[in-house]
Amino acid sequence: MDLSVEIGSLKLANPLMAASGCYGYGVEYAEAVDLRSLGAVVSKGLFLKPREGHPPERIVETPSGMLNAIGLQGIGVHRYIAEKLPELRRLGATNVINICGSTLDEYVELARILSDAEGVHALEINISCPNIKEGGITFGCSLHGTFDVVSAIKKVTHLPVIPKLTPNVTDVASIAKAAEDAGADAVSLVNTFLAMAIDVESRRPKLSNIVGGLSGPAIRPIAVRMVYECRRAVKIPIIGMGGIATATDALEFMIAGATAVQVGTANFVDPFIWTKLIDGMEAYMTRHRMSRIADLVGTVDTSTREKQWVSS
Numbered sequence: 382m383d384l385s386v387e388i389g390s391l392k393l394a395n396p397l398m399a400a401s402g403c404y405g406y407g408v409e410y411a412e413a414v415d416l417r418s419l420g421a422v423v424s425k426g427l428f429l430k431p432r433e434g435h436p437p438e439r440i441v442e443t444p445s446g447m448l449n450a451i452g453l454q455g456i457g458v459h460r461y462i463a464e465k466l467p468e469l470r471r472l473g474a475t476n477v478i479n480i481c482g483s484t485l486d487e488y489v490e491l492a493r494i495l496s497d498a499e500g501v502h503a504l505e506i507n508i509s510c511p512n513i514k515e516g517g518i519t520f521g522c523s524l525h526g527t528f529d530v531v532s533a534i535k536k537v538t539h540l541p542v543i544p545k546l547t548p549n550v551t552d553v554a555s556i557a558k559a560a561e562d563a564g565a566d567a568v569s570l571v572n573t574f575l576a577m578a579i580d581v582e583s584r585r586p587k588l589s590n591i592v593g594g595l596s597g598p599a600i601r602p603i604a605v606r607m608v609y610e611c612r613r614a615v616k617i618p619i620i621g622m623g624g625i626a627t628a629t630d631a632l633e634f635m636i637a638g639a640t641a642v643q644v645g646t647a648n649f650v651d652p653f654i655w656t657k658l659i660d661g662m663e664a665y666m667t668r669h670r671m672s673r674i675a676d677l678v679g680t681v682d683t684s685t686r687e688k689q690w691v692s693s
């Protein structure tokens with residue numbers, strides 16, 4: 382059975398990646414999980430400098446999901462390269478680094494620095510974090526902003542460039558197209574949905590940041606729809622995510638058009654989820670007499686539904 386997939390020049394042993402911000406820097410899980418059994422580990426979002434993030438409360442549980450406003454707390458790129466990458470190399474992980482900037486120059490500088498570091502396999506460009514005021518999502522909410530960040534980064538790196546898109550736009554497919562036009566090797570989607578929760582007794586927002594990003598199973602059907610729309614708009618590979626908690630969920634994203642998938646919030650519920658996902662995928666392939674998981678990508682059959690739609 383062949384579970385491997387290709388994201389541009391990046392070859393993954395299987396389509397399952399740990400999503401940014403939900404798996405630390407990867408090394409924290411190494412005692413519990415063989416990182417080589419994951420398609421890739423996506424790092425927590427890195428800025429040039431360390432950041433403290435927002436004060437608590439930063440996480441709130443919501444029906445079928447969670448709301449977070451961490452504010453991109455992180456150790457910064459230099460400490461990541463010095464302290465985390467050597468261990469990740471030793472562990473044999475495939476490392477995708479999630480980078481965040483307040484300005485275009487910061488993104489370019491981060492891409493330059495990481496391109497010279499040994500053990501970095503791809504860059505995921507975070508132009509979609511809803512929890513910071515400056516930069517980031519401001520780029521990801523506009524066609525020009527997306528195009529400019531991606532094309533500037535492409536000029537300074539040989540690594541695959543994967544902009545991560547926000548769902549907080551009217552037409553995510555047009556943003557994916559702008560990324561493709563700028564030379565992106567793939568796109569990943571979705572980041573979290575802007576959301577809010579209020580404590581009715583105190584009448585205060587539950588998060589210190591007032592608003593945050595919603596993730597988990599609550600967002601899955603919206604994320605699947607967005608992957609499906611992007612698949613129709615671009616030719617580059619799509620990495621899908623949003624509420625994946627079972628093999629069936631992961632397969633749904635692949636059938637909608639994702640070549641690979643990321644698992645975020647579900648890690649907080651079950652850190653050992655990976656073997657269950659792999660086993661479930663293999664069982665599906667056996668049941669459907671498939672030898673290559675890559676053959677599943679984008680195979681959603683809408684033909685009969687479209688006919689029903691036209692005739693009703």
Ligand SMILES: Cc1cc2nc3c(=O)[nH]c(=O)nc-3n(C[C@H](O)[C@H](O)[C@H](O)COP(=O)(O)O)c2cc1C
Nearest residue numbers: 400401402426449507571572596597623624645646
């Ligand atoms: C606590 C937390 C921290 C996150 N941090 C980042 C981050 O640093 N960079 C990023 O691109 N996405 C970040 N995300 C978004 C996830 O990577 C993912 O896009 C989103 O949660 C949807 O997937 P899920 O429903 O499987 O969690 C974070 C999500 C959560 C819940």
